[in-house]
Amino acid sequence: MTRRGRQLDENDVRVRARGGSRPRTRVRPKHENAKQGFVTAVDRGRYTCLVEGREVVAVKARELGRGSIVVGDRVSLVGDLSGQPDTLGRVVRVQERGSVLRRTADDTDPVERVIVANADQLVIVCSLSDPAPQPRFVDRCLVAAYDAGLSVLLCLTKSDLASPDELLRTYAGLDLDTVVTHADGDLDGLRSRLRERTSVMVGSSGVGKSTLVNQLVPHARRTVGHVNPVTGQGRHTSSSAVAFPFGDGWLIDTPGVRSFGLAHVSADDVLAGFPELEEAALICPDGCPHTAGAPGCELDAGVTAGRLATDRVSSLRRLLGSRTGEDGG
Template identity: 80%
Template sequence: MSGGRRPLDEDDVRVRARGGSRPRTRIRPKHEDAREGFVTAVDRGRYRCLVEDRPVVAMKARELGRGSIVVGDRVALVGDLSGRPDTLARVVRVEERRSVLRRTADDTDPVERVIVANADQLVIVAALADPDPQPRFIDRCLVAAVDAGLDPLLCLTKADLAGPDDLLRTYAGLDVPHVVTRRDQGLDALSARLAGRTSVLIGSSGVGKSTLVNLLVPAAARAVGDVNPVTGRGRHTSTSAVALPFEGGWIIDTPGVRSFGLAHISPDDVVAGFADLAEAVAACPPGCPHTAGAPGCGLDAGVADGVLAPDRVASLRRLLSSREPGDDRA
């Protein structure tokens, strides 16, 4: 369509049922009697909300259009707020979000997907074995945390299968806080980091994320597949995000993901997520693409001088190059 206008769809057309006599108006109700709720889960167009410690199921009011409502949102609700079975309230407003954690399907996908809202801590759960650690996935999550304004926390699981030292050395220059767990040990340190905060847990399938949640919040009963009682190995089978109250805060468990696209984050902000490389990048000439062999690139000089870890530089460069269409190396 010319002029940059988007195609119309059914949400752009308001049709009044036949026989109605009330004239249409552009003035929307203010819903001054609406009550505040907290979205704890989303399931096929229904929103589980907490209203003064009372669970309420709601649907989205048509007047909100196509805007998304996600776990962690603070919303305004009207209608039946009793929470009784088979009752349904309406979400009439989504309050301003303090933070938004997003991802895309891949690094060239223009469609952003909001994962959660209003979190203040991103807990990156990574197994030390079975599956093996994925530093590049961790790097992506760290970039996303910086972009969303969330404090990162690295949670390393299955330390009974492999030690954490090698992986921790990779991130020593970032000074990212971390906790290490093995089976049901290390939970006290993790609990202390989670208490009083709204933390979103994210990780690849099988790293033991939902197993952790079940240990921290036994009533959660998050689904895991065939966990071996000796090794703690299991396949993550959770399919939806859910917020669970925990020691004055919230734990938001999310489904395991295979990829964490960053198409919505600018190249400069991707670089900002690698704080341990910031000093070298600052020495680059204006417009430097940060590719290997780029004239005057401070990353090459840092590696040559032994100041920068080659793996970290390679990870940044892969991430930047993956944003080019047809590149699937990240």
């Protein structure tokens, strides 16, 4: 067969390039003119970002690959950043995170889920009644906070229905910052602890977290649910994390959760939240579980000799046990 009078051979075979005709390159665009933004909400691949005082909706640039972008991330954006309806910017860079609050679906799930980035305070909201207090849930949140390097504020709600004294005694050994609220009380104590911080609020459904957010940030309009008087359970009223400007900081509300998996947290990470106990545990035998009565555990010896505080050791063991569903001894 000939083509324009010439004999054809294998050199004339055309092969379609896979993935398009452009050669692939590892060099990513620099985007020197990108604007800096703060991610305040995430919804099905759309990222609401605060850019130079205005809200911009953006998508993730293809060059970022599969990496996640979460509320609290500081990002660089290009494209249409006017914030006008039906406009989209592009997130082209995610800056290094200062902290990451994570959880797993349960204690056997190896997949970590990033809740928020760059927070410096975890506010654990726990009701004193309706629903009843959930110390195990609080313990798990504490472990996650220690793992993330966050300070902790324990916020007890509905003190008009029950006394906080017993629950406060439970956490006396942790030297936690706590604030107690009730339906008709002012929130000045809580506000003072949130100013100039990036705080993330977590809590089970029905504990009053969304009510608090609406009182602290009137324009938030977070949906408030009701607790079943029989089961003590409420529906999840917040479906996604949202960040609200609060003074010189940020207040991040998260969806209500019923479980806080800790498959990603090791016993050493929990110990790190107790510096004096961590130092004592260095003398323990290899693989020591640090539970009560464990052979050779220095924590028992330290309590007996008066070198370690009993309530601190009990708190540590309760938190260690929370990782596996045990009480820790």
